[in-house]
Amino acid sequence: MSLEINLNVSNKNELDMEKVYDILIIGGGPAGLNAALYSKRKGLDVGIISYDLGGQVMDTSSVENYLGFPSISGEGLMKKFIDHVNILNVPYLEYVHVKDIKKSDLIEIHLEDGNTFKSKSIIIATGSKPRKIGIPGELEYSNKGVCYCAICDGPLFADEEVVVAGGGNSAVEAAIDLSKIAKKVTLVHRSNFRADKILVDQLLTLDNVQIKPETQILEVIGDKFMKGLIVKDRLGNREYTIEAAGLFVEIGYLPNSDPFKNILALNSKGEIIVDKYGRTNIDGIFAAGDVTDTPYKQIIMSAGDGAKCALSANEYINTLK
Amino acid sequence: MKYLNEEVKNQLSEILSGMKDEVNILVFTKEEPCETCEETRDFLNEFASVSNKLNLEMLDIKTDALKANDYNVTLTPSIVLLDKERNYKRIKFNGIPTGHEINSFISSLMEVSGNTSELPADISERLSKISKPMNIKVFVTLSCPHCPGAVEKAHKLALENNNIEADMIEAQTFYDLSEEYNVSSVPKIVINDKHEFVGNQSFEVFLSEMEKELV
Numbered sequence A: 001m002s003l004e005i006n007l008n009v010s011n012k013n014e015l016d017m018e019k020v021y022d023i024l025i026i027g028g029g030p031a032g033l034n035a036a037l038y039s040k041r042k043g044l045d046v047g048i049i050s051y052d053l054g055g056q057v058m059d060t061s062s063v064e065n066y067l068g069f070p071s072i073s074g075e076g077l078m079k080k081f082i083d084h085v086n087i088l089n090v091p092y093l094e095y096v097h098v099k100d101i102k103k104s105d106l107i108e109i110h111l112e113d114g115n116t117f118k119s120k121s122i123i124i125a126t127g128s129k130p131r132k133i134g135i136p137g138e139l140e141y142s143n144k145g146v147c148y149c150a151i152c153d154g155p156l157f158a159d160e161e162v163v164v165a166g167g168g169n170s171a172v173e174a175a176i177d178l179s180k181i182a183k184k185v186t187l188v189h190r191s192n193f194r195a196d197k198i199l200v201d202q203l204l205t206l207d208n209v210q211i212k213p214e215t216q217i218l219e220v221i222g223d224k225f226m227k228g229l230i231v232k233d234r235l236g237n238r239e240y241t242i243e244a245a246g247l248f249v250e251i252g253y254l255p256n257s258d259p260f261k262n263i264l265a266l267n268s269k270g271e272i273i274v275d276k277y278g279r280t281n282i283d284g285i286f287a288a289g290d291v292t293d294t295p296y297k298q299i300i301m302s303a304g305d306g307a308k309c310a311l312s313a314n315e316y317i318n319t320l321k
Numbered sequence B: 001m002k003y004l005n006e007e008v009k010n011q012l013s014e015i016l017s018g019m020k021d022e023v024n025i026l027v028f029t030k031e032e033p034c035e036t037c038e039e040t041r042d043f044l045n046e047f048a049s050v051s052n053k054l055n056l057e058m059l060d061i062k063t064d065a066l067k068a069n070d071y072n073v074t075l076t077p078s079i080v081l082l083d084k085e086r087n088y089k090r091i092k093f094n095g096i097p098t099g100h101e102i103n104s105f106i107s108s109l110m111e112v113s114g115n116t117s118e119l120p121a122d123i124s125e126r127l128s129k130i131s132k133p134m135n136i137k138v139f140v141t142l143s144c145p146h147c148p149g150a151v152e153k154a155h156k157l158a159l160e161n162n163n164i165e166a167d168m169i170e171a172q173t174f175y176d177l178s179e180e181y182n183v184s185s186v187p188k189i190v191i192n193d194k195h196e197f198v199g200n201q202s203f204e205v206f207l208s209e210m211e212k213e214l215v
């Protein structure tokens, strides 16, 4: 049980609906926060609109590949980001969802609660959400054993058997975390591991973790609750059942681009298409981080993208003057 | 200090300086065996020392059974917040509010102290029409970053409407109860033991579920 203290410190400072901002940033993850830092340091009038501050990294137990921090909790790293942005007093609006955007002379951001904000340029940094497997039983047993946040729901599976689906870093990290709580963890992956060697090596030292590569999950089964999975061994071409009380899905992410799909060009994965300056197909609208078509979704990439978009947006605003 | 280091203590003291009036924190525990009772007492002793607006009262669920009954306390550890006039505000924390849950604890303390947040007009309007008793349980884990948001909303609804009672329940400490309520993702919200949903959802979702009880 987590007896350590995870205090959120923020100096909220509301956004003004009457005003026209230079840059409004949608999203408060690494991309949005770094965009805010760079914009504010350029002396621009900037604000953040986001459902939360911190983004996906908050759901990550430990980050070991952000330069300068050999090992830090996801939340700890984001607190440092947020504290840094707070020093500059960037106003933000939290717990709201952006519904869509409209471009006229200015860009309007419409929220689900009916409010509208105006800006000369915007930076979209809405990141991504967990991808579902799309198999029978997944939806039915969602929240009845099928989970998408290992650090949130892991503690509920003490001394039970669980399965992690996926082969990337998130899946391996989830398996390592869960091995400390659950009786047994089975890591199932369709092909072979893509995770960093250093993580896989750590995983291999754990006694209660079993690894099943080349295995496809076909169905989640159970009665009132999930009881197990039907899987297929792709090499032996054999189907069998794995008993488990929980399935943690860590098979990648889908971009949160829905609110923008009507006016922005997206690729076949639904990612916002950007050029090397972070520009979208519409003048004054920039996009950064996991929501874009840039390869390799990582904290440092997203943060870098955020900086790039802020600098591009600054140049764009200068052309308006 | 075991729980609060200097840095956190300073941040806390700054945040709690925003409290308006005093708040009475009643802590119900019991003799061993009791998971996290001792930790909860230690933690709250440290916490309360940060602000002179916090009055801590340590109670025992057996010897102070009458009080426990007044505030519907059935679990230990359980924390009840009373305003400066010792009015029961129908909100409780069952289990230690450390980890992420310290944030909902602070938010509810602020509210009970009189530093209240304003609900959007349409939400207030719908909330005022909740005319039947409602019990909201919010199951959480301490490592869940989305959970405090759900606890804060449930507590806020209870603070604004006398018919509503809202309890945070830490799912690991109250394992059997979590099993009974089939908790396998958090935050899980259960209304009148009948209607349930998962996730830090909006006030609208809380209200729609409660409105089902009115028809």
Ligand SMILES: Cc1cc2nc3c(=O)[nH]c(=O)nc-3n(C[C@H](O)[C@H](O)[C@H](O)COP(=O)(O)OP(=O)(O)OC[C@H]3O[C@@H](n4cnc5c(N)ncnc54)[C@H](O)[C@@H]3O)c2cc1C
Residues within 6 Å of the ligand: A026, A027, A028, A029, A030, A031, A032, A049, A050, A051, A052, A053, A054, A055, A056, A057, A059, A060, A062, A063, A064, A065, A066, A096, A097, A098, A099, A125, A126, A127, A128, A169, A170, A173, A256, A259, A288, A289, A290, A291, A297, A298, A299, A300, A302
């Ligand atoms: C379990 C896990 C482990 C990971 N581990 C690592 C790691 O060790 N190292 C690493 O480098 N990367 C890691 N990653 C990847 C990393 O978290 C992402 O690449 C990074 O968070 C992307 O940042 P972002 O700012 O683009 O988006 P996000 O972090 O997804 O932030 C998006 C923000 O937008 C907000 N938002 C979304 N939609 C809306 C809307 N409609 N209206 C308003 N706000 C909205 C969200 O609330 C959020 O604040 C991990 C990811 C996961 C899930």
